[in-house]
Amino acid sequence: MGHAQHNTDTLPPNPEKATLEGRNKFLAFWFFLGGETVLFASLFGTYLGLRNGTAGGPTAAEIFDLFLVFIMTTILLTSSLTSVFAMLAMKKGNFKQMLVWMWVTVGLGVAFLGLEIYEFYVYVGYGLTFTTSAFGSAFYTLVGFHGAHVAFGIGWIVTLLIRYRKSGLTLTNAPKFYLASLYWHFIDVVWVFIFTVVYLMGIGG
Amino acid sequence: MSNSQALKKSVLWDWLTTVDHKKIGIMYLVAGAFFFVLGGLEAMIIRAQLMFPELNIVSAQAFNELITMHGTTMIFLAAMPLLFGFMNFIVPLQIGARDVAFPFLNSLGFWLFLFGGILLNLSWFFGGAPDAGWTAYVPLSSAEYAGTGLDYYVLGLQISGAGTLIGGINFLVTIITMRAPGMTMMKMPLFTWSSFVSSALILFAFPALTVGLFLLMFERLFGANYFIVEAGGNVVIWQHLFWIFGHPEVYILILPAFGIFSEVLSTFSKKRLFGYSAMVFATLIIGFLGFMVWAHHMFTVGMGPVANAIFAVATMAIAVPTGIKIFNWLFTLWGGRIKFTTANLFALGFIPSFVLGGVTGVMLATSAANYQFHDTYFVVAHFHYVIIGGVVFGLFAGTFYWWPKIFGYMLNETLGKWFFWLFFIGFHLTFFVQHFLGLMGMPRRVASYLDGQGLNDLNFISTIGAFFMAVAFVILLVNIFVARNDKAVADPWDGRTLEWATPTPVPEYNFAQTPVARELDALWYEKMQGNKKLPVAEPLGEIHMPNGSILPIIMSLGLFIASFGFIYATYWVSVIGLGLTLGCMVVRSVKEDHGYHIPVEEIKQDKEVG
Amino acid sequence: MEPKLNTNQPQVNLSKKEKIKLEREMRHQIITFVVMIFFTALAFMSVASDLIPASFAVPFILILAVIQVILQLYYFMHLKDKDHEWPNAFMLSGIVIIIPMVAALMLLLGVVKY
Numbered sequence: 001m002g003h004a005q006h007n008t009d010t011l012p013p014n015p016e017k018a019t020l021e022g023r024n025k026f027l028a029f030w031f032f033l034g035g036e037t038v039l040f041a042s043l044f045g046t047y048l049g050l051r052n053g054t055a056g057g058p059t060a061a062e063i064f065d066l067f068l069v070f071i072m073t074t075i076l077l078t079s080s081l082t083s084v085f086a087m088l089a090m091k092k093g094n095f096k097q098m099l100v101w102m103w104v105t106v107g108l109g110v111a112f113l114g115l116e117i118y119e120f121y122v123y124v125g126y127g128l129t130f131t132t133s134a135f136g137s138a139f140y141t142l143v144g145f146h147g148a149h150v151a152f153g154i155g156w157i158v159t160l161l162i163r164y165r166k167s168g169l170t171l172t173n174a175p176k177f178y179l180a181s182l183y184w185h186f187i188d189v190v191w192v193f194i195f196t197v198v199y200l201m202g203i204g205g
Numbered sequence: 206m207s208n209s210q211a212l213k214k215s216v217l218w219d220w221l222t223t224v225d226h227k228k229i230g231i232m233y234l235v236a237g238a239f240f241f242v243l244g245g246l247e248a249m250i251i252r253a254q255l256m257f258p259e260l261n262i263v264s265a266q267a268f269n270e271l272i273t274m275h276g277t278t279m280i281f282l283a284a285m286p287l288l289f290g291f292m293n294f295i296v297p298l299q300i301g302a303r304d305v306a307f308p309f310l311n312s313l314g315f316w317l318f319l320f321g322g323i324l325l326n327l328s329w330f331f332g333g334a335p336d337a338g339w340t341a342y343v344p345l346s347s348a349e350y351a352g353t354g355l356d357y358y359v360l361g362l363q364i365s366g367a368g369t370l371i372g373g374i375n376f377l378v379t380i381i382t383m384r385a386p387g388m389t390m391m392k393m394p395l396f397t398w399s400s401f402v403s404s405a406l407i408l409f410a411f412p413a414l415t416v417g418l419f420l421l422m423f424e425r426l427f428g429a430n431y432f433i434v435e436a437g438g439n440v441v442i443w444q445h446l447f448w449i450f451g452h453p454e455v456y457i458l459i460l461p462a463f464g465i466f467s468e469v470l471s472t473f474s475k476k477r478l479f480g481y482s483a484m485v486f487a488t489l490i491i492g493f494l495g496f497m498v499w500a501h502h503m504f505t506v507g508m509g510p511v512a513n514a515i516f517a518v519a520t521m522a523i524a525v526p527t528g529i530k531i532f533n534w535l536f537t538l539w540g541g542r543i544k545f546t547t548a549n550l551f552a553l554g555f556i557p558s559f560v561l562g563g564v565t566g567v568m569l570a571t572s573a574a575n576y577q578f579h580d581t582y583f584v585v586a587h588f589h590y591v592i593i594g595g596v597v598f599g600l601f602a603g604t605f606y607w608w609p610k611i612f613g614y615m616l617n618e619t620l621g622k623w624f625f626w627l628f629f630i631g632f633h634l635t636f637f638v639q640h641f642l643g644l645m646g647m648p649r650r651v652a653s654y655l656d657g658q659g660l661n662d663l664n665f666i667s668t669i670g671a672f673f674m675a676v677a678f679v680i681l682l683v684n685i686f687v688a689r690n691d692k693a694v695a696d697p698w699d700g701r702t703l704e705w706a707t708p709t710p711v712p713e714y715n716f717a718q719t720p721v722a723r724e725l726d727a728l729w730y731e732k733m734q735g736n737k738k739l740p741v742a743e744p745l746g747e748i749h750m751p752n753g754s755i756l757p758i759i760m761s762l763g764l765f766i767a768s769f770g771f772i773y774a775t776y777w778v779s780v781i782g783l784g785l786t787l788g789c790m791v792v793r794s795v796k797e798d799h800g801y802h803i804p805v806e807e808i809k810q811d812k813e814v815g
Numbered sequence: 816m817e818p819k820l821n822t823n824q825p826q827v828n829l830s831k832k833e834k835i836k837l838e839r840e841m842r843h844q845i846i847t848f849v850v851m852i853f854f855t856a857l858a859f860m861s862v863a864s865d866l867i868p869a870s871f872a873v874p875f876i877l878i879l880a881v882i883q884v885i886l887q888l889y890y891f892m893h894l895k896d897k898d899h900e901w902p903n904a905f906m907l908s909g910i911v912i913i914i915p916m917v918a919a920l921m922l923l924l925g926v927v928k929y
């Protein structure tokens with residue numbers, strides 16, 4: 001019963017949840033995000049417990065570059081909006097437009113990741129490495145886990161975009177794109193706390 | 206099997222690629238039983254060593270490895286998979302579903318667990334097993350004090366933990382979306398309810414372990430400094446992460462066992478479960494409170510008096526919903542027509558045993574007194590009372606109750622009763638005296654003790670009790686073997702829930718027509734209405750089934766290979782392993798697999814034969 | 816098996832009402848985005864400027880972060896829509912659970928006694 005057959009040329013209004021399979025995926029993915037919340041909370045807690053453990057190495061206030069982080073934040077926030085646009089295009093049935101907005105999202109994600117790598121490179125230059133101090137380890141672990149999520153998200157979305165570049169919207173691929181966009185938003189949710197708790201509180205308190 | 210395609214394939218290939226929840230359930234049960242035997246043998250060596258003072262059957266190092274592997278194996282590789290086995294086989298049947306929501310992920314979860322378990326146990330052959338206790342506290346588990354065994358621990362648990370998380374999400378979605386028409390949440394059998402809450406706990410607890418294990422791995426392999434005090438680290442972080450996972454974990458284990466007892470007690474009392482909605486809410490409250498109490502394992506760390514007091518009170522609060530459950534079980538029995546089957550004996554034996562474990566739990570929660578009890582045999586006695594008297598009794602009750610449905614034959618009741626009584630007596634002999642050993646000051650995790658300290662007699666009794674349990678378990682194995690020709694009927698216990706409405710053996714599509722559940726205990730309700738059969742929600746039609754897949758094994762194998770790369774710092778091996786796993790993920794995502802359909806004629810044929 | 820559709824044409828059958836709804840949603844999302852950018856800028860400025868003391872800035876930026884995340888979850892990720900009861904239940908449970916977790920990891924490390 002997984003695949004409702006549509007013999008006409010139309011799909012129902014929320015194609016991402018129209019089949020049982022789609023609905024299952026939708027729920028499972030939200031639950032997975034609930035688990036990810038605990039995963040990142042563990043990393044945040046560890047970072048907060050260790051952020052003053054600098055062991056004579058560089059401290060947060062000494063090295064963090066607010067301007068760079070602001071640019072990164074803006075890029076990631078914008079990519080969140082473009083993936084919203086993609087989903088709106090999907091709901092309107094405009095598959096081509098959806099693909100375009102998804103590609104824009106990927107592009108912004110790559111830009112973000114590039115800046116993050118550059119940022120780490122600069123900090124290592126200041127003498128803060130993964131092994132310098134507990135603070136260094138906790139910082140790179142938390143921000144690195146987020147970066148790894150961004151990288152995975154890019155790989156995932158690109159795989160979908162290539163696989164379905166010509167297929168048109170179907171009841172099978174609509175849930176896949178929808179989940180990928182949820183994942184992308186969640187990455188942004190985590191980043192909001194990273195820029196606040198790690199960077200801003202690192203500089204200002 | 207009814208599927209003509211499947212006939213062509215070899216039996217082995219069929220099991221390796223199966224996505225059928227019943228076969229996966231059986232594989233969980235078999236693998237879990239194997240690890241249970243392994244952990245049990247380790248326990249016997251431990252107890253033999255402690256039978257008399259100053260024995261030297263194994264070295265102190267080997268002893269530490271044995272207790273670590275015993276605890277880790279029992280929790281992660283025996284108790285959890287055995288429960289997962291029952292959940293897999295029974296929950297879809299109880300809710301009237303054809304399968305779980307994600308058959309492919311279900312099989313992936315199983316293979317991840319199995320490869321993780323094998324990886325962990327391979328440590329015995331490659332430089333020694335982990336030796337820092339199942340809790341792996343730093344700095345004992347750090348690169349400075351522990352060898353490669355700990356790397357096997359970290360990676361083995363990481364892989365099997367991923368499998369557990371996948372399984373948990375799968376059950377949550379299955380129970381939410383796949384219920385038969387008419388079965389509202391508040392009409393679900395209690396085993397399904399407790400599996401649901403247990404899965405939710407898995408979802409929120411395992412990520413904390415994932416992070417803890419990653420940190421330990423990064424520190425041991427890549428020189429990170431989270432737990433190294435000179436570098437600004439703090440060892441208490443590990444303890445928090447471990448127990449944020451670890452305390453919910455014990456509820457992950459006990460809640461499904463509670464569910465089994467609820468089913469068994471009401472079936473064999475011929476009564477509806479007393480206080481069904483109170484039972485459901487008590488389960489939810491226990492699940493929630495399970496996340497608010499983890500620091501009761503850390504009273505002696507020095508968090509401070511207010512922190513200790515808060516966690517002490519929160520812990521004691523759990524006694525309230527648990528007490529509600531105990532009373533509801535007693536009231537279920539009250540006035541019932543009780544049948545003393547082996548399954549029911551385990552359920553009845555559970556009640557006083559578990560209460561004892563609960564009482565010592567409240568004693569341990571008294572934070573001031575905990576300074577005295579902590580890390581003594583009192584703790585060992587406590588957690589074995591809840592874990593064996595609760596979880597293992599539940600597993601044995603479930604074994605005797607569901608065996609006819611799962612394996613198609615009846616276990617022998619006479620042998621079953623021998624098994625129960627020997628195990629019950631042995632269990633109390635072993636662990637009751639350990640309370641006093643603990644109060645007398647015998648620390649846990651010691652490889653031996655001196656003569657003349659008044660510890661000899663009780664240790665001797667404890668070991669004799671352990672041998673009783675071993676003999677009892679052998680009787681169970683004998684039972685499984687000798688009873689194999691006693692074919693079971695579809696509904697041998699005059700059951701109440703939907704799994705007993707399926708034919709035995711259960712066809713791969715479970716229900717030829719999706720049933721309608723009109724009441725709690727849907728099958729019993731129809732029996733009482735005088736209906737021979739359940740009402741159905743659909744006409745007989747072809748049934749859509751998912752295809753099997755070999756990818757789950759390859760994905761698990763990839764992570765298994767990658768782990769060796771990490772342990773021995775040959776990262777190209779890790780790259781190959783991870784590449785294998787990721788490659789399979791891409792294949793899975795790119796290849797649309799729409800499954801196949803079982804034609805109506807085949808279903809009709811099955812019906813005539815069955 | 817499934818309909819292969821011309822990718823240029825709208826394929827989803829939308830009623831007039833649904834079209835209006837989508838237009839409105841588009842406007843809401845853009846407003847949400849503008850608010851989020853504004854909050855982000857506000858947070859960065861309150862830390863960057865020397866005029867604002869840390870004792871005010873820290874709780875202030877934390878509140879801004881929480882509001883931003885609520886906007887993300889409820890608007891961008893549609894938690895506010897109907898049919899999201901279970902996602903809401905599980906996300907909220909997760910959030911309730913992580914509060915004592917993070918507090919403990921931050922504070923209860925045996926360094927300062929509470």
Ligand code: HEM
Nearest residue numbers: 248251272273276279280284338339340592649650651671
């Ligand atoms: C079959 C009978 C069993 C016997 C005779 C037994 C015996 C023991 C003994 C002697 C210890 C070592 C105590 C110490 O020196 O600190 C121990 C530890 C432990 N056992 Fe068992 N056990 C049994 C079953 C189980 C089961 C079924 C579970 C869990 C499902 C379990 C979980 C544990 C754990 C978690 C530890 C702590 C390991 C550690 O200290 O790291 N045991 N057990």
Ligand SMILES: [Cu+2]
Nearest residue numbers: 452499501502
């Ligand atoms: Cu606990």
